[in-house]
Each structure stands twice: as structure tokens, then as C-alpha cells.
Amino acid sequence: MANNRRRLVGRVISDKMQKTVVVQIERRKMHPLYKKVVISTKKIMAHDETDQVPVGALVRVVESRPLSRHKRWVVETVLETPEVFDVNKDTGGEA
Secondary structure: OOOOOOEEEEEEEEEEEOOEEEEEEEEEEEOOOOOOEEEEEEEEEEEOOOOOOOOOOEEEEEEOOOOOOOEEEEEEEEEEOOOOOOHHHHHOOOO
């Protein structure tokens, strides 16, 4: 049986809830008349079982059954993690 659930790629913008992340999905589309690229964004809540996905990570989410009032997506994989900025290492200052 084929797995034909929708999969989207987006960036995590919030991880303040337990086992839930907010993912921003960005869609770029050419305007039919003016030929300008129009960017539309949508925020979705996705289930994160490990609770280890940081803010700024690029993730792939997959459609699932309703898990709560707003959650209908599950984090499938983390495609890219953000670089951690260490203040003491870059500036040479003491903590």
C-alpha cells in the first residue's frame, strides 16, 4: 500500500510547547499578470515526539490523524539544524 500522505518542508519558529513545534511553511508563486514572485506563509503546529527540535531548524512534516485541536502534522525528519552561536568563543571575552 502506498504512503500518499502530504509532506511539506518548513522552518521551526517556536518550540515553547511540550512535544509541539510551530512550523512556518513558505510558498513562492509567480503572479500570473505582473510576473512578480509572491511569497505566502502559513503556520502549522506539528507533533515532535522527542521534543529536541530547536528553533530555526528546517524540518519535513507529514500529514497525520488529528492529534489535538490544532495539530494535524508530525515532524518526520530534521533536514538542517541551526548553527549555535557561542558568545565567548567568537568575541574572545571571558565569561
